[in-house]
Amino acid sequence: MTYLTMILNGLISAGAYIMAIRIIPRFREMFIKANLFGKDLCKRDQNKIPESLGVLVGCVFLVAMFLFIPVPFTLEEAAAMDAKTGSKPVTFPHEEFVELIVALLSICCMILLGFADDVLDLRWRHKLLLPTIATLPLLMVYYVNYNSTTIIMPRFVRGLVGYSLDIGILYYIYMGMLAVFCTNAINILAGINGLEVGQSLVIAASILIFNAVELCLGHQVAGHKFSIYLMLPFFAVTLALWKYNKYPSQVFVGDTFCYFAGMTFAVVGILGHFSKTLILFFLPQIINFLYSIPQLFKFVPCPRHRLPKYDAQTDLLHISTTEFHKNELNILGKIMVTILKTLKLITWQELADGRVITNNFTLINFVLVIFGPVHEKVVTQMLMSIQVACSIVAFMIRYPLANFFYDT
């Protein structure tokens, strides 16, 4: 019955793709009229580009999933149905059923809050609050359904703390933070055409491959099936959005999409029980975050926008820079830039009066530091290639190393 369920999920995903492809262009004018538009800072033409189209593909995803709800349960019920009495089987997978519904509740809530953020332009601290709110139902259902907060320890610390450890409330904090991490990680590696959507596509594909491999190996079957049911429609609508968001962007996706994508990843990671592997697929985002720390936490002056600088004459992107006096930095800031400078991870230009010009610390700028001025389309391709390469590394870490740390 699982194959039939997968096939129906695939068909519904294909339908969602076609639906999204058709309605995105129809809604463009409506978004612009509603004052939801932006201008592309890296283009010669300064046309109005509709913004926040993520809400549209999010809704298509939800409708597709609503239609899918009865499929796995009707089929499994039919398979397990007592032929004699015709009554509901005692094996009906109640907990899986409620998991699917609560996953959709968390994702729906995240799309709502993301769209509200795009429209109302909420403050920075809300970026941490909103995903926490949207994870609440997930945590609550986890609490009622399992409340298992025991983690298996890696081999080498078992001598110290034993085979497993009940970390209690910390486990819930971990799950909440995973959602905050996933949503914001995508949000801060963004700014050039197609990047948010492109990286989400690569992460979704990596998760799907991982799920398929695990299913073949017969590990955690329920969790990985659950993940595929959500990831396939997600991949489909994201692919449709990619068609319009890739260089040159006809639509922008907004924070809504970053929230939507991040929450979908967090949900499958948590309820599919592979959150550690999930984090591995976010390597470029983690690197981007670590590289950004000096500016994010104000050790180094951070301008309002850190996008690359567009040169209209050559149509190429250059690094964007920040300028400050060496004495402005506190001791931690000085240590950070010294390390980055020594490792040649940043540009460094000292002026006569002690002022310094250096690139903004984002992965996008770093690619430009290495490869020099590049066309926008190529930058996105490079960053997506990095994402693919990191996924390959993630698989190499996951399989051989997991065997080393854990007995599988």
Next chain:
Amino acid sequence: MTYLTMILNGLISAGAYIMAIRIIPRFREMFIKANLFGKDLCKRDQNKIPESLGVLVGCVFLVAMFLFIPVPFTLEEAAAMDAKTGSKPVTFPHEEFVELIVALLSICCMILLGFADDVLDLRWRHKLLLPTIATLPLLMVYYVNYNSTTIIMPRFVRGLVGYSLDIGILYYIYMGMLAVFCTNAINILAGINGLEVGQSLVIAASILIFNAVELCLGHQVAGHKFSIYLMLPFFAVTLALWKYNKYPSQVFVGDTFCYFAGMTFAVVGILGHFSKTLILFFLPQIINFLYSIPQLFKFVPCPRHRLPKYDAQTDLLHISTTEFHKNELNILGKIMVTILKTLKLITWQELADGRVITNNFTLINFVLVIFGPVHEKVVTQMLMSIQVACSIVAFMIRYPLANFFYDT
């Protein structure tokens, strides 16, 4: 344990009320900046009034409900827990659990679509589509959980069709249409300060009283408890919104609120198994709809807005009118206005050239036809009184008449 659950629900509702009261004024400027504002056509001052605040109380409601999720199930589980083994009891109310989650999913989806409608200003046909989409998860879960589409027949038709009748797919269409009806019924009885929120308060209070009575009588305990769990927080946040939306409105609530309120009513009616009684509480909305039919379906010319006319000098509301030539009406239109005219339900002024001036067919205008020009605040009070009177009538119909039609 039920009492403890109710008390906690009450406390969470009180918290939601305080939360909503505090944050609504803080968000006013943000909504205006986001181009979400309107002008009050029935006021001398034409200040910008923030619009769509319904999304804010909807989110507060969701957060309150998220926090409430574990309460009934943890308490009931604790009560039923096998003292010896400490394992999860076999009586764990899985189906009630999934009902609560899917109710929130439908409501959350409706708030999202309602807010999208407010921001993007969708077309009229979407007003019917959106509630249908948001009811989908509810119908799907109903299908998986029960799929019971048998209805009990009233006594007097039992000779014809038997004691009960399985109406199959029609039952799902009925449930879908109930959501469309509830959301739009509130939406079209609107236009003066506080009316949408005021009528929702009366309906919510009527439902709560009905639930309490039924609980005391010991009927359908699970369904009515479920309804109270949702209705109490809903009443709380709506009361907070009322404080700012009543005459003179400091905020407008938007379609978002009408969708949110209507869907919450539909959800408790469907999952609480009292949809027929629920419809009784919508008597003024039904009357308004029936009265509006000639204009809604274009038998009589319908201007873009049918709001009462504001007289700035006297600060009173007058009926708004529509003007047409008698010969413009087709045969059905002529029959309709003749009936309404004969019953003195509309004003009728014939001009020399055969043109006719009559009031717009809304319940608000009807109140003004009866009582003459009245102050806006008083009109809202009158309409809320009508709503209360209709609820009393509804209770009178429900209890004595139900005994007549059904054996209880």
